[in-house]
Amino acid sequence: xxxxxxxxxxxxxxxxxxxxxxxxxxxxxxxxxxxxxxxxxxxxxxxxxxxxxxxxxxxxxxxxxxxxxxxxxxxxxxxxxxxxxxxxxxxxxxxxxxxxxxxxxxxxxxx
Ligand SMILES: [Zn+2]
Ligand SMILES: [Zn+2]
Numbered sequence: 145x146x147x148x149x150x151x152x153x154x155x156x157x158x159x160x161x162x163x164x165x166x167x168x169x170x171x172x173x174x175x176x177x178x179x180x181x182x183x184x185x186x187x188x189x190x191x192x193x194x195x196x197x198x199x200x201x202x203x204x205x206x207x208x209x210x211x212x213x214x215x216x217x218x219x220x221x222x223x224x225x226x227x228x229x230x231x232x233x234x235x236x237x238x239x240x241x242x243x244x245x246x247x248x249x250x251x252x253x254x255x
Contacts, residue, residue, distance in 0.1 A: 169187070169211075176210050184198070185197075188209040190207065220242065221233030
């Protein structure tokens with residue numbers, strides 16, 4: 145049995161798969177991302193705008209986003225059927241065509 149030469153190509157596309165720890169701040173599923181006062185984790189979302197908390201420029205309280213095991217927006221893309229392929233959510237479409245519903249903490253479509 146030989147070493148598979150195709151192994152090197154497996155990671156060419158980084159699929160967004162379930163991860164039991166946040167890839168940035170390393171908290172476990174169900175824990176809030178680190179650094180609520182000054183941005184901190186760049187995966188965490190602002191719960192008011194749905195966008196990246198690190199780049200949120202509002203003076204409001206961005207809330208305490210929790211790591212769910214999935215990249216922000218992935219679950220929304222799957223619910224809306226906006227997938228480029230298996231494990232590849234169309235996040236660009238999500239952020240341009242959907243609206244953040246702060247009460248439900250979910251991206252929704254207005255139509
Ligand atoms: Zn994090
Ligand atoms: Zn914010």
